[in-house]
Amino acid sequence: MSADIRSKIEQLSKELNEYNYQYYVLANSLISDYDFDHKLKELEALEAQYPEYKDPNSPTQKVGGDITQKFNTVKHKWPMMSLGNTYNEQELKDFDGRVRKVIGDQVQYVCELKFDGLSISLTYEHGKLSKAVTRGDGTQGDEVTNNVRTIRSIPHQLKPGNYPETFEIRGEIFMHKSAFLRLNQEREDNGEQTYANPRNFASGTIKLQDSAEVAKRPLDCFLYFLYADNRNRLFDNHWESLEAVKSWGFHVSEHSKLCQNIDEVLAFIHHWDEARHKLSYEIDGIVIKVNDYAQQEELGFTAKSPRWAISYKFKAERVETILKSISYQVGRTGAVTPVANLQPVQLAGTTVKRASLHNANEIARLDLHEGDTVFVEKGGEIIPKIISANVEKRPANAVAIAYPTHCPECGTELVRQEGEAVHYCPNEDGCKPQIVGKLQHFIGRKMMDIQGLGDETIVALYNQGLVEKISDLYSLASKTDQLAGLERFGQKSIDNMLNGIEASKQKPFEKLLFALGIRHIGETIAKKLAQYFKNIDALAAASISEIEAVPDIGLRIAESIHFYLIEPAHQEEINRLKAAGLQFEVEEKEVILAGDGLAGKTFLISGVFAEYSREELTALIESHGGKMLSGISAKLNFLVAGDKMGPSKLAKAEKLQVPIISEAQLLTMINA
Template sequence: MLPDIQEKIQKLTQELNAYNYQYYVLANSVISDYDFDIKLKELEALEQQYPEYKDPNSPTQKVGGDLTQKFNTVQHRWPMLSLGNTYNEQELRDFDERVRKIVGDNVQYVCELKFDGLSISITYENGKLVRAVTRGDGTQGDDVTNNVKTIRSVPHQLHASSFPDQFEIRGEIFMHHAAFARLNKQREEAGEQVYANPRNFASGTIKLQDPKEVAKRPLDCFLYFLYAENRNRLFESHWDSLAAVKRWGFQISEHSKLCSSIDEILAFIDYWDTARHQLSYDIDGIVIKVNDYAQQEELGFTAKSPRWAISYKFKAERVETTLESVTYQVGRTGAVTPVANLTPVLLAGTTVKRASLHNANEIARLDLHAGDTVFVEKGGEIIPKVIAVNLEKRIEGASPILYPTHCPECNTALVRQEGEAVHYCPNEDGCRPQIVGKLQHFIGRKMMDIQGMGDETIETFYDLGLLRKISDIYTLKDHRSALTQIERFGEKSIENMLAGIEQSLEKPFEKVLFGLGIRHVGETIAKKLAAHFKNIDAMGEASLEDMAAVPDIGGRIAESIHAYLHNPEHQEEIARLKAAGLPFAIIEKEQVFAGDSLTGKTFLISGVFADFSREELAELIESHGGKMVSSISAKLNYLVAGDKMGPSKLAKAEKLQVPIISDKEVLAMINQSN
C-alpha cells in the first residue's frame, strides 16, 4: 500500500510541475483549470496524510514564503564579475590570439547564449537550496531566496548524489515572450501600467517583497556556471560541469556548443544572430568561455572581468527620430555632457526620449543641427546614443548646434585639458551638481554605503543648507531639530540615517579614498594606492614621479591625485574627516607565520597540482614568509610549475633564467629548514 502511495505522490508532483511550467512559463495551457485544481487538491491531501513522501519541489510548495520587509545584503563567496564586450570579428580573433599566447594552441571554448535577464547566484548545501543572491555590485548583492524558490525550474532539493556538499551555481532569471504578452494584456485590461520588456519585468518581480506575488508571475531560469571549493578536482572543464549539473536536476540551455577554433565560434555567432528571433525568450549576444579549468586559472582576471571569457553582443537595433533640443548635464567631476532630447520612439523594447552625445567632438562629427532627423541605437542595447544624421531630411536654414563656452549651471568658463575630449567646469566647490554629485558618490554602495541616505536625501539636505561638504555628513547629528522639521522624514528615518553614518566610520581606508571622488580614481585605483602608500600622509608627500611609478597609475592619474592632495581646501576637508573618525590609513594585520624558511623569496604559481589548489599552495608559501607576485620578471626567485602551465610563462621564465620548481620542491625547502 505505502509504496503505491509514494509512487502516486511522485507521479502527481511530476505531472503538476509539468503543467505549471507549460502554463506559467511558456503560456501554454494543456489542461483545464478545473482539472488542474482537482489534481492539486488530491496531491495536497496525500501530502498531509503522508508527509514523509512530500517532495521539496512539490507544486504545493511553489507559492512563496513570508513577506520580506527588507532584503539583506550578502557578500558573494566568489565575486560576480561582468564580462568584457565586443561587437566585431577582429576583436574576437584578438581575444583568441591572447588566450593561445598564454595557454598554447590546445584550447577549446564553450559558446553559450547570452540571456537578457537578471543574474543570480544560488547556493546549495547538502543538495538543499539555502540562499539566492542578486549580482548587486559584484561583491555583494540582495538575498532574494524566498522569491527564487517560487521559480518552477529552480529545484529546492537535488535528488542526485554526486554533487559537492556545498556549491554555488550562477544563472539568469528571465521571462518568455508569450508569458510576458499574456501578463501585459491582463494589466492593460485592468487599467494598470504595462511593462516595457521582459527583462524589466523579471528584474522588478525578483525585487518584490511578497514572495506570494512573485509566485504568481511567470519567471524562468537557466543555470550556466558552477563554483565550488576545489572545483577542478571534481571536473576538468566547464563543459563537464554543465553535463553534471544537468544530471543533478538543473535546467541548462540546450543550445551551448563546444568549439575548437575561432571559425567554429564565428559560425555559431552567425547562426544565432538570425535564429535568436525564433527563440521564446530574449538573448542579446553570445558568451565565449575557455573550457579547461586549469587554463582559466592560468589566464586569471582583470579587476573587472575574467580574461578567459568574452561576450559578443549582437548589432544594436537602430531607429529614426527627431532631435528636439540639446541640453547639458554637469557631473560630479565637472564633466559637461551633452544630451539629445528626442521625439519619443520605441527602441529594443523601451521608449527612448533622450540619448547621449558624449562631448563637443561628437556634436562636431555628427554636424548636428536643430530639428535634425537622427538615427539612434543602443550601445550594447543599454544606453541609447545618436549615431548619425539623416541629411536628406535636414530642415533648410537650420542652425548648427554649438557647444557652450560656459557652465550651464554656474556660468563658469569651461576648460578642456590637452589630449581630452571632455569640457569641464573648474568651479568644483561652487557648482551645485558637482557638490551634490560628490556627496551622492560618497554615500554610494561601493564607497561608504551609508544606509538611510539616498540621492534625494542629499539633494534635500543641500537645498536646506545642511550639506555643503562631505564632512558635513558627520555633523548632521548636531542638527537633529532641523532634521525633524523635514517633511516625510520621521524619527525612525533620522535614527536609521544617523546609525548608518556612524557605521560608515568602520569602512577601510580604500573605501574612504574612493569616496572622496578624486578625478580618475576608481575603486581599483583606490585599492592600489592604499596598498602602496598605506596612509594619506604618505600619498601627500609623494612626488609626481613616485605616484606615477605605482602599478596602473601613470602620469595623468598621478597629476590628478597630486593636485587634489595639494589643494589647501581639500587638505582642510581631509583634516575634518580625520577628526570625525574616518580612517586614512590601512590597518596592518599582524601575520602569524608557521615558519620563516621562505622569507625574502618571491614566488609565482602556474598550472595545476595534484595535492594542492593554487590558493592552498600560495597560503602555504606565505605562511612560511614567502611573497607571491603576479608576473614574471628577472627579480622573481621561483616559478612553481604544475601541469598545463601556459607556454608563454614557461618561455619567459627560461629566457630570464628564473628557477622553475615543483610543489614538491617547495615542500622540501620548507621541511629542510624545519
C-alpha cells in the same frame, strides 16, 4: 575634451546606478535590459579610453545591483562575475588571439545561448536543493530559496548519482514569451503596471515576498555552469560537466555546441542571429567559453570578468527621428556633457527620447543643426547614439548648433585644455552640481557608506545652506534645529543620519582617501596608496616620483594626488576632517605567521596542482612570510609551476631566468 568625457562618465554612472537600484532592489523596471546594457557598454568604452576619469562609484565596477533589505544576504563562495561583451566579429577574433597567446593553439570553445533573464546560483547538499541566491553585487546576493522552489524545472532532490556531496550550479531564470504576453495583458486589464520585457517580469517575480504569488507566474530556468571543490578531479572540461549535470536531472539547453576553432564559433553565431526569433524565449547573444578547466585557470580573471569567456551580443537597429534640442549637464568634476533631446521613437523595443553626444567635437563632426532629422542607432559601443544627420531633410535656414561658452549651471566661462575634447567648469567651489556631486560621492556605499544619508538628502542640505563641503557633514549635529525644519525630515531620520555620520568616522583610511574624490583615484588605487604610505601626512609629503614608485601607480595618478594634497584649500579641509575624528592613518594589525621560511621572497602560481588548489597555495605562501606578485617580472623570485601552465608565462620566466619550482619543492622550502 577631458571635461566632456568626465561629465559624460558621471552622467552615465548616475543613470545606471539608479536603474540598478530600481531594478535589483525595488524590482521596478525603468529601462529595458537592452537599453541598460548598451548604456553600460558606452560607459565601459569611455572608461577604457579615459581611465583617469572613471567614476569611483561606476556601475562598471559592480557585477549586478545592490542588495535588497527584503531577503537574507548571502556571500557567494565563488563570486558571480559578469562577462565582457562585444558586438563585432573582429573583437571575437581578438579574444581568440589573446586566449591562444596564453594557452597555445590547442583550444576548444563551448558556445551557449545567452539567455535574457535573472542569474541565479543554486547550492545542493547531498543531492538536495539547500539554497538559491541571486547575483546581487557579485560578491553577495539575496537568498530567494522559497521562491526558486516554485520553479518546476529546478529539481528539489536529485536522483542518486555521482555528483559531489556539496556543489553550486549557476543558471538563468527566465519567462517564455507567451507567458509574458498573457500575464502582462492580465496586469493591463487589472490596471496594474506592465513590464517592459520578459526578463524584467522574471526578475520582479523572483523578488516578490510571497512565494505563493511567485508560483502563479510560470518561470523557467536553464542551468549552465558547475562549481565544486576539487571540480578538476571530477571533470577535465566544461563540456563534460554539462553532459554530467544533464544526467543528474538539471534543465540544460539543448542548443549548446562544442567548437574546435573560432570559425565554428562564428558559424554558430551566424545561425542563431537568425534562428533566435523562432525560440519561445528571449536571447540577446551567444556566450563563448574556453572548454578546458586547466586552461580557464591559466587565463584567470580581471576584476569583474573571466578572461576565458566572452559574450557576443546581436546588433540592434537604426531609426530616424527629430533632434528637438541639446541640453548640457555638469558633473562632479565640472565636465560639461551635451545630450540630444529627441522626438520619442521606438528602437529595439523601447522608446528613445535622448541620445549621447559626448562632446563639442562630436557635435561638430556630425554638423548638427537645430531641428535636424537624425539617425539614431543602438549598437555595442554606444546606446543610443546619433550616427548622422539627414541633410536632405534639414529645414531651410537651419542654424548650426554652437557649443556654450559658459557653464549652464553657474555661468562661469568654460575651460578646454589643449589636446582635450571636453569642456569643464573651473568653478569647483561655487558650481552646484560639482559641490553636490562631491558630497554625494563621499557618502556613497563604496566610499564612506553613510547610513541615513542619500543623494536627495544631500541636495536638500545644500539647498538649505547646511553643507557646502565634506567637513560640513560633521558639524550637522550642532544644527538639529535647522535640520528639523527640513521638509519630510523627522526626528527619526535626523537621528539615523547623525548616527551614520558618527559611525563613518571609523571607516579605514583607504575608504576615506577614495571618498575624497581625487581625480584618477579609484578604490583599488586608494587601497594601494594607503597601504604603502600608511597615513595622509606621509602621502602629502611624498614627491611625484615617490608616489609613482608605488606598484601600479602611473605618472598621471601620481601628479593628481600630489597636486591635490599641496592645494591649501584641500589641506585646510583635511585638517577639519582630522579634527572631526576621521581616520587618516592605516590601523596596523598584528599578523601571526605560521613561519617565516619564505620571508623576503616573491612568488607567482601558474597551472594545476595535485595536492593544493591555487588559493590554498597562495594562503600557504603568505602565511610563511612570502609575497604574491600578479605577473612575471624581474622582481619575481620563484614561479610555482603546475600542470598545463601557459606557454607564454613559461617563456617569459625562462627569458628573465626566474627559477621555476614545483609544488613539492615549494613545500620543501616551507618545511626547511
